[in-house]
Amino acid sequence: MSEPVLRLSGITRRFGALVANDGITLDLAAGEVLALLGENGAGKSTLVSILFGHYVADAGTIEAFGRPLPPGDPAAALAAGIGMVHQHSTLADNLTVLDNVMLGTEPLWRPLSRRREGRARLVATAERFGLAVDPDARVARLSVGERQRVEILKALTRDARVLILDEPTAVLTPQESEALFTTLRGMVAEGLSVIFISHKLDEVLRVSDRIAVLRTGRLVAAMPSRGTSKAALAEAMVGRAVAPPVAKPHARGDVVCVLDRVAMRGERVGERLDGVSLALHAGEITAIAGVAGNGQAALVDLLCGMRAADAGSVTLGGAALPADPRGWIDAGAARIPDDRREVGTLGDLPVWENAIAERYRRPFASGGIVRRRSARAYARRLVDRYDVRGAGIDTPVRTLSGGNMQKLIVGRALSGGASKPDAYLPTLIVASQPTWGLDAGAVAWVHQQLLDACARGSAVLLVSEDLDEIFALADRIAVIHGGRLVPPRPAKQWTLAEIGLAMAGVRDAA
Amino acid sequence: MRLEARGAVSPAMALAAPVVAVAFTLAVAALFVAWAGAPVGRTYALIFEGGFGSRFAWSETLTRATPLILTGLAAAIAFRARLYNIGAEGQLYAGALAAVAVGGLHGGTGFDLPPALLLVAMFAAAALAGGLLMALPAFAKTRFGVDEVVTTLLLNFIVLLFVSMMLDGPMKDPAAMGWPQSVALREELELPKLVERTRVHAGLLIAIGLAVLSWTAMRATTFGFEVRAVGANPRAARFAGVPVARTLLLVALASGAAAGLGGAIEVAGRTGYVTLDMSPGYGYTGIVIAMLAGLNPLGVVAAAVFVAGVLVGADSMSRAASVPTYIADVIVAVALIAMLVAALAARYRIRLR
Numbered sequence: 001m002s003e004p005v006l007r008l009s010g011i012t013r014r015f016g017a018l019v020a021n022d023g024i025t026l027d028l029a030a031g032e033v034l035a036l037l038g039e040n041g042a043g044k045s046t047l048v049s050i051l052f053g054h055y056v057a058d059a060g061t062i063e064a065f066g067r068p069l070p071p072g073d074p075a076a077a078l079a080a081g082i083g084m085v086h087q088h089s090t091l092a093d094n095l096t097v098l099d100n101v102m103l104g105t106e107p108l109w110r111p112l113s114r115r116r117e118g119r120a121r122l123v124a125t126a127e128r129f130g131l132a133v134d135p136d137a138r139v140a141r142l143s144v145g146e147r148q149r150v151e152i153l154k155a156l157t158r159d160a161r162v163l164i165l166d167e168p169t170a171v172l173t174p175q176e177s178e179a180l181f182t183t184l185r186g187m188v189a190e191g192l193s194v195i196f197i198s199h200k201l202d203e204v205l206r207v208s209d210r211i212a213v214l215r216t217g218r219l220v221a222a223m224p225s226r227g228t229s230k231a232a233l234a235e236a237m238v239g240r241a242v243a244p245p246v247a248k249p250h251a252r253g254d255v256v257c258v259l260d261r262v263a264m265r266g267e268r269v270g271e272r273l274d275g276v277s278l279a280l281h282a283g284e285i286t287a288i289a290g291v292a293g294n295g296q297a298a299l300v301d302l303l304c305g306m307r308a309a310d311a312g313s314v315t316l317g318g319a320a321l322p323a324d325p326r327g328w329i330d331a332g333a334a335r336i337p338d339d340r341r342e343v344g345t346l347g348d349l350p351v352w353e354n355a356i357a358e359r360y361r362r363p364f365a366s367g368g369i370v371r372r373r374s375a376r377a378y379a380r381r382l383v384d385r386y387d388v389r390g391a392g393i394d395t396p397v398r399t400l401s402g403g404n405m406q407k408l409i410v411g412r413a414l415s416g417g418a419s420k421p422d423a424y425l426p427t428l429i430v431a432s433q434p435t436w437g438l439d440a441g442a443v444a445w446v447h448q449q450l451l452d453a454c455a456r457g458s459a460v461l462l463v464s465e466d467l468d469e470i471f472a473l474a475d476r477i478a479v480i481h482g483g484r485l486v487p488p489r490p491a492k493q494w495t496l497a498e499i500g501l502a503m504a505g506v507r508d509a510a
Numbered sequence: 511m512r513l514e515a516r517g518a519v520s521p522a523m524a525l526a527a528p529v530v531a532v533a534f535t536l537a538v539a540a541l542f543v544a545w546a547g548a549p550v551g552r553t554y555a556l557i558f559e560g561g562f563g564s565r566f567a568w569s570e571t572l573t574r575a576t577p578l579i580l581t582g583l584a585a586a587i588a589f590r591a592r593l594y595n596i597g598a599e600g601q602l603y604a605g606a607l608a609a610v611a612v613g614g615l616h617g618g619t620g621f622d623l624p625p626a627l628l629l630v631a632m633f634a635a636a637a638l639a640g641g642l643l644m645a646l647p648a649f650a651k652t653r654f655g656v657d658e659v660v661t662t663l664l665l666n667f668i669v670l671l672f673v674s675m676m677l678d679g680p681m682k683d684p685a686a687m688g689w690p691q692s693v694a695l696r697e698e699l700e701l702p703k704l705v706e707r708t709r710v711h712a713g714l715l716i717a718i719g720l721a722v723l724s725w726t727a728m729r730a731t732t733f734g735f736e737v738r739a740v741g742a743n744p745r746a747a748r749f750a751g752v753p754v755a756r757t758l759l760l761v762a763l764a765s766g767a768a769a770g771l772g773g774a775i776e777v778a779g780r781t782g783y784v785t786l787d788m789s790p791g792y793g794y795t796g797i798v799i800a801m802l803a804g805l806n807p808l809g810v811v812a813a814a815v816f817v818a819g820v821l822v823g824a825d826s827m828s829r830a831a832s833v834p835t836y837i838a839d840v841i842v843a844v845a846l847i848a849m850l851v852a853a854l855a856a857r858y859r860i861r862l863r
Contacts, residue, residue: 324751344746344749347742347746348742348743349738357739357750361732365731368733369731370731370732370735
């Protein structure tokens, strides 16, 4: 093997008591795609942030092309030929593609921008790597996949020799992901190196030459992709074998929640719904697939009682409900919001108050006085039953890990303040991105909870951007795009390609 | 340099924060005392003696602490819901004016009611005046998103000018020889003294009672939960079914009422009428007290006594030493900043890169 383009030796970084990176030593060869695999919180992002100079390592050194890289200096990383494509677009929406690519490449004191030169460079790079873009298109009008292409071009026109992609497929349709993989192969053929961060096993196996697995800050395995199996990777990632959730047999029951030609207005696409009709049945999981920001937020807000429909009607259990969260809670809606920290929990309040937050008037208060003893006993049972770890009931919720916070939220929603386990069954469960950012064990746990509740007779609406999750759980799948809904069909009648087209807004995909 | 959140704040650290803050404050103020050319030790001894060193000192300190407890509560209640009421000064004056309007001698007589009933009506009017004055900015905040810091602060000036108008107009005391001073309160309405030959009055008990009531309400009632939930995160509170706008409005009424009662109690317990200089900034000092107390209503009582002691002690010290009484303002102001930093340090640790 030739001289590595990047050499990380003994990288260690602590955040307080947490060791985010623990003595990580890793090489990257020229013309190689290295996948960095790990669960949320395993230390992937910290490692590349150190590499790109956002953080300074507590210990360890980085060499790029044989020369030491000064720590904590993104400009030096750029100059050394390291380019980074972030998960969320960092482009300026109101500028053109060319403007965005040239932004920051020219000294401010130069009176005139050398646009002709910049354009020639952009076009040449785009051609070389087969990345078609219109240099004069405004970024605001581009799709997410196109924006990502611009981000990659931006790095490439700055002569990046090493490209870091942070969860690049998280916001893409399957077709767009496919196009990205083709691009990556072209780049590698040109002698570039790629670090590809992901937690999706399938795509990691397909796209990479070598896989480095991180777990709790340590490099636990590094192996060539060829000859590695998904199961082996999963075990390396989690540290133990994870049992997949088991679906119990469940039968479709009556309609419990009906949306009839619902429209919602909003400034952004994600806040709008346009003529959405949907019927949710007891004992059935209906999933909404879609690329982020296509109206999922509006739909979830509507079914959590946070926003009202501007037109059309919504009923739960036959009754129309106003935009009032308490009304929805009392009508039997169990709500699992996507934002655990800002919506699902009251961070500074203790675990026990969060456990009763949705039911603080009934049944945990009488005459305006909180029934502290029964509330705390309930919280204790909830913490036991749903295995919320890392805290007593008096610690502030913000100190819990994401997984434990989610267990508390799910447990709270499914228990409904009932004193006995299983004495309560929600009519409707609204789960928005319920496993976002959770580790594999917690993901399986959340999935099992949803399947169990469904088997007992709840109607479940699962909103997710993760197609693997949708196919694993859903009985029916609908696709949302631009605030419009492609009506649900049984999961078995969809192919991945069809869903991809529907997610991209191709209407006659069916 | 960056801040990293600590886990749970330990009780020891929560208690140590104000102690460290006060120690730091005294150290900083010592520099100013030395600058004024006075012996630091002796000056502090004089302040302490003047504030807490004798029966008389204690009586003066407690008299001064009475309105401070109430304005401190006004700030502590509102700040807990992250409703930043900077208008306690105006609410205090509104309460004082309302008290005299109900219980004053207009044209030689007052309202023809039994004194006990009139006393209740007087306090109710004061609480209502202060509460409504605060409800207005709270409504503007929940309905139109108007920043309540600006509106409550500016309302102070409007109220003071209104009081000035009333004291020179309809409510002017004809017997005051032209001084801008309101008509006097009926004598039966004056609060009894707690200790013979001192100025400590029953208002102190009312203030402490309200502090205990607030503490209990915050801790044990659904309303208290709503207040803390809205203060922790309004969006998450709404998601859990807390009526956020209504809670903020009720908090505003309670907060303004506390400050308004402070005004009525000053009139009924100490001055007997309203003047434009009856409050040397009690409303603003209340904010400092609430912060020193960590927004805990019981802590407000302790913080108010401390601040009152410093103010009273500095007055008496300046008569004996060559340090101006403004040293009290320096101490109170530095204490606020030190307390804010200490509270931050208790929650976050500072990390250099």
